[in-house]
Amino acid sequence: MVRRATGGPSDVSLSHTWQTLAEHLDEVRPRHLRDLFQLDPERGQRFSEEAAGWYLDYSKNRITRRTLELLLRLACTSRLPAKIDAMFNGDPVNSSEGRAALHVALRMPADASVRVDGRDVVPDVQRVLRRMENFAGKVRSGTWFGGTGKKIRNIVNLGIGGSAIGVGMACAALQHYGRRDMQFRFVSNMDGADFFLATRDLDPRETLFIVCSKTFHTPETLRNAAAARAWCLEDIQDEGALRAHFVAVTGNRDAAIAAGFAPEHVFDVWDWVNGRYSLCSAMGLALLTAIGPAAFREMLAGFHDMDTHFLSAPMKQNLPVLLGLMGVWNNNFLGARSVAILPYAHDLRRFPSYVQQLMMESNGKSVTQDGAPVGSITSPVYWGACGTNGQHSFHQLLHQGTQIVPCDFIGFLSPLPSSAGGHEELLANMYAQAQALAFGRPLDEGGGPGDAQARGKHRQVQGNRPSNTLLAAKLTPRSLGALVALYEHSVFTQGVIWDIDSFDQWGVELGKTLAAHIAQALGAGQAHAQGLDSSTRALVQKYLDAKAAGAMCASERT
Numbered sequence: 001m002v003r004r005a006t007g008g009p010s011d012v013s014l015s016h017t018w019q020t021l022a023e024h025l026d027e028v029r030p031r032h033l034r035d036l037f038q039l040d041p042e043r044g045q046r047f048s049e050e051a052a053g054w055y056l057d058y059s060k061n062r063i064t065r066r067t068l069e070l071l072l073r074l075a076c077t078s079r080l081p082a083k084i085d086a087m088f089n090g091d092p093v094n095s096s097e098g099r100a101a102l103h104v105a106l107r108m109p110a111d112a113s114v115r116v117d118g119r120d121v122v123p124d125v126q127r128v129l130r131r132m133e134n135f136a137g138k139v140r141s142g143t144w145f146g147g148t149g150k151k152i153r154n155i156v157n158l159g160i161g162g163s164a165i166g167v168g169m170a171c172a173a174l175q176h177y178g179r180r181d182m183q184f185r186f187v188s189n190m191d192g193a194d195f196f197l198a199t200r201d202l203d204p205r206e207t208l209f210i211v212c213s214k215t216f217h218t219p220e221t222l223r224n225a226a227a228a229r230a231w232c233l234e235d236i237q238d239e240g241a242l243r244a245h246f247v248a249v250t251g252n253r254d255a256a257i258a259a260g261f262a263p264e265h266v267f268d269v270w271d272w273v274n275g276r277y278s279l280c281s282a283m284g285l286a287l288l289t290a291i292g293p294a295a296f297r298e299m300l301a302g303f304h305d306m307d308t309h310f311l312s313a314p315m316k317q318n319l320p321v322l323l324g325l326m327g328v329w330n331n332n333f334l335g336a337r338s339v340a341i342l343p344y345a346h347d348l349r350r351f352p353s354y355v356q357q358l359m360m361e362s363n364g365k366s367v368t369q370d371g372a373p374v375g376s377i378t379s380p381v382y383w384g385a386c387g388t389n390g391q392h393s394f395h396q397l398l399h400q401g402t403q404i405v406p407c408d409f410i411g412f413l414s415p416l417p418s419s420a421g422g423h424e425e426l427l428a429n430m431y432a433q434a435q436a437l438a439f440g441r442p443l444d445e446g447g448g449p450g451d452a453q454a455r456g457k458h459r460q461v462q463g464n465r466p467s468n469t470l471l472a473a474k475l476t477p478r479s480l481g482a483l484v485a486l487y488e489h490s491v492f493t494q495g496v497i498w499d500i501d502s503f504d505q506w507g508v509e510l511g512k513t514l515a516a517h518i519a520q521a522l523g524a525g526q527a528h529a530q531g532l533d534s535s536t537r538a539l540v541q542k543y544l545d546a547k548a549a550g551a552m553c554a555s556e557r558t
């Protein structure tokens, strides 16, 4: 039974609210969204809110007024308001690393002030922002010259995870506002194919690399930076001239300088900026260069709009809180273990992957802030694709599969010029999908005259499948900023309810350590290296045999 499987927190009052919600589930479970809408003609309005340019319709969730009341009580017994304050105050809310998670400071106005360890960080943020604007201004105006005197026309971002996914997503989302005469590319993968494909049609003399790594230790990024250096050197053939083709974004300035970056080409990030929350920091340098300083500041303003709303709006009108609570309800009580993010805007095609990292790296945890086993299921699996493409692929499972997958639909009322063709139809499809999920198609409407009963059953769509719909007037830098902040804060909301640290990612470390060990074994030809289990040993041996037989492909590519 879901109630037992999901458990609940150990805190007594919290656990009481959790238990009450679990009991309340018995009232909700038999009710179909069709009936809930029929009983309350105002439901669409009742369960919707608007803030920071976004309209959230959460009425197609399987909730009643009582559900919402109990979920809001859960937020309060979890001390969510106090914890939001703590995050905005720069308290060490990242408990396992003993530091602040102060991404909201990256988008505060210049006259704001927030202290970390006694130091006001806002002036630091503004100083780096001005340096970023200066850099972007030179590249955009053609006054940043490569080592051979040519203008820079191509920017290649080298970074992975939080040092790439956000900026790549935003560059795609805001391409309408970006430079058409410049190329912006993103290389993350350790597989050389990524670098090869991103650079094979570029001229090194016109290309600048932004090496993004907070730690400056990440093997993928350092390997790609080395590949970039070799690629440039082959053409430019002058070590000194290479410096103009490389800038670094890092929290480890010394390592970047030691690696040969000019100190004035290093842009700082701080340890209180977590990778997946770093788009507004210098990690967004490629974006700022693409869309220009004014649009970048507009995006920051959009983030700040949602930050202010999250900090100050009452819980029951608070968009990130409501979105987070719907997630908790669907996951922990209705048992939905995966969530689909479905933007109906081609420019947001990378947004599902962005939300995937944000949610799963933040809230894929098994212990509470104190290190005790967590009493409830934490993050579901997030995935998705843009509509209408997904409708002709995986939506079949959403409508008729045996598991419930709550969906977030994201759309815009007005199209950008590039997406004007088909906009009305696109929006109609988005609305229709949410409607079909909620209300389905009853059996008696399924078959036409003469249809066998069995055929009717194949056509039946059960409905009663939850979704949220998010709408903004238009995809702009400002609305994108507010949308990203909305998801960031809904992650925090859920993390607080599960009492986990949403800002660490220790689970990623083990794989890195093991990979280094195995790489050593592969390189040294040691299938019997210490610490290898029988399965891994056999896999290593397979590689070594193939290598010995000369089956490895030549490094040459065409």
Ligand code: F6P
Binding pocket: 160, 161, 162, 163, 212, 213, 214, 215, 216, 217, 218, 221, 274, 275, 276, 361, 505, 508
């Ligand atoms: O995947 C783990 C991770 O630590 C992410 O959190 C981070 O964004 C990414 O690796 C890249 O790290 P860095 O910026 O230090 O290269």
